[in-house]
Amino acid sequence: xxxxxxxxxxxxxxxxxxxxxxxxxxxxxxxxxxxxxxxxxxxxxxxxxxxxxxxxxxxxxxxxxxxxxxxxxxxxxxxxxxxxxxxxxxxxxxxxxxxxxxxxxxxxxxxxxxxxxxxxxxxxxxxxxxxxxxxxxxxxxxxxxxxxxxxxxxxxxxxxxxxxxxxxxxxxxxxxxxxxxxxxxxxxxxxxxxxxxxxxxxxxxxxxxxxxxxxxxxxxxxxxxxxxxxxxxxxxxxxxxxxxxxxxxxxxxxxxxxxxxxxxxxxxxxxxxxxxxxxxxxxxxxxxxxxxx
Numbered sequence: 226x227x228x229x230x231x232x233x234x235x236x237x238x239x240x241x242x243x244x245x246x247x248x249x250x251x252x253x254x255x256x257x258x259x260x261x262x263x264x265x266x267x268x269x270x271x272x273x274x275x276x277x278x279x280x281x282x283x284x285x286x287x288x289x290x291x292x293x294x295x296x297x298x299x300x301x302x303x304x305x306x307x308x309x310x311x312x313x314x315x316x317x318x319x320x321x322x323x324x325x326x327x328x329x330x331x332x333x334x335x336x337x338x339x340x341x342x343x344x345x346x347x348x349x350x351x352x353x354x355x356x357x358x359x360x361x362x363x364x365x366x367x368x369x370x371x372x373x374x375x376x377x378x379x380x381x382x383x384x385x386x387x388x389x390x391x392x393x394x395x396x397x398x399x400x401x402x403x404x405x406x407x408x409x410x411x412x413x414x415x416x417x418x419x420x421x422x423x424x425x426x427x428x429x430x431x432x433x434x435x436x437x438x439x440x441x442x443x444x445x446x447x448x449x450x451x452x453x454x455x456x457x458x459x460x461x462x463x464x465x466x467x468x469x470x471x472x473x474x475x476x477x478x479x480x481x482x483x484x485x486x487x488x489x490x491x492x493x494x495x496x497x498x499x500x501x502x503x504x505x506x507x508x509x510x511x512x513x514x515x516x517x518x
Contacts, residue, residue, distance in 0.1 A: 235462030239471040242455035246332075247478025252448055253320040254487070256441050259430045260318050261317045263423060264445065266416035267431065268313060271446025273409040278400055280495055288403045289410070299407075301397045306408040308390040312383060313449075319379050325483040326495065330369070331383030332476035333502045337362040337509065338388035339468060346392060349464065354512040359504040365501030372494025391468065401457030405450060467513065 229237070251280050256264055280286050292298045319328040343349035351359075369377050397404055423429040431439050460468050480499075483489045 235459045235467075236471065238455040239457035239463065239468060240474070242452040242459060243471055243474040244478070245452040245455075246475040248482075249448065249452075250320050250325055250479055250482050252441075252445070253317055255436070256445075258434070259438070259442065260428065261314060261321055262419060262498050263430055265310070265314050265440070265473075266419045267442040268445040268449045269310075269409050269412045269416040270420070271443050272450040273406065273446075275352075275446040275450050275479075276402060276406040276409060280406060283402075284513050285403065287401070289406055290400050292403060293448055295353075295398070298398050299429075301393050302399070302404060302407050303411060305390050305393045305404075306396070306411045308386045308393070309408060309453075310412055311387040312390065315379060315382050315386070319383075323487065323489055324329050324379055325479055325487060326489045326491065327377055327379040328383055329476040329479035329497065330366075330377060330495075330502070331380035332471055332479065332516040333499070333506065334362050334366065334380060334384040335476075336472045337505060338384045339391065339472065340509070341393045341498060342388050343464075347395075351426065352512055352516070358509040358512070361501050361505035361508070365498045365505070368501060369494055369498035372407050372497065373492070377498075391456070391460055396462045401454040404457060405453050431501050 253264070277286070280289065280328055293303070301344060316328055340349075340351065340355050341359055344351040366377060366380065369380075377464070398408065420429065431442050459471075484491050
């Protein structure tokens with residue numbers, strides 16, 4: 226049987242990542258009794274353990290050492306580490322505080338942020354309908370800010386932190402598993418210090434709320450690492466605009482969870498804002514489909 230083309234393999238990786246991310250709020254609701262910073266710390270530590278086992282099984286731990294000696298790679302990965310840590314923490318906080326609807330808005334905006342970043346930094350051509358889509362998305366964000374009386378900071382932080390993360394991971398030399406292992410390795414000392422300090426303060430949940438909760442926190446490793454590996458592998462094989470086309474699968478699922486399962490309020494301001502953004506995505510999708518043909 227013939228091997229799949231890089232583009233088809235990239236689409237498969239992208240679909241797997243975004244469907245997984247669409248349902249990941251269910252995991253965070255299950256650990257909602259744990260402080261967000263402790264959840265983040267466990268995601269980091271157990272991701273490193275999980276990724277190290279994967280690389281050891283593939284005989285690729287030496288690749289991590291190679292990256293650690295490469296100044297250019299380490300410079301880029303240090304920046305991506307900060308970006309993904311901010312993204313993780315804000316998303317966890319939004320789920321814990323019943324703001325998943327606003328988080329989903331951020332990931333709806335993200336494909337259009339990808340288009341904009343691809344135009345600004347990768348010299349990818351911005352077609353006329355893509356320009357209209359980006360403008361419509363901007364109007365949607367402005368409408369929500371005016372209608373709700375507050376800046377939708379969760380949406381904006383999530384959209385731009387992950388958009389920039391994806392851009393830098395696309396141009397970074399290390400592949401998905403190796404790059405993510407280095408990112409978690411950079412974060413792990415901070416995460417361990419936080420966990421030790423929480424234990425000293427008597428606020429640590431891990432080991433003190435039953436084995437079920439401790440196992441759930443440990444599961445944060447593979448739950449976190451697998452979709453990021455798939456995303457990085459997809460981003461390396463596809464145009465950045467195509468990644469943006471796939472990306473609205475996750476916020477669609479998150480939106481449905483927020484409204485139908487978690488019971489968050491969908492206001493008139495949300496309706497207009499999402500209407501602008503869905504119209505933008507429709508234009509973008511049609512334009513991208515024509516381009517791919």
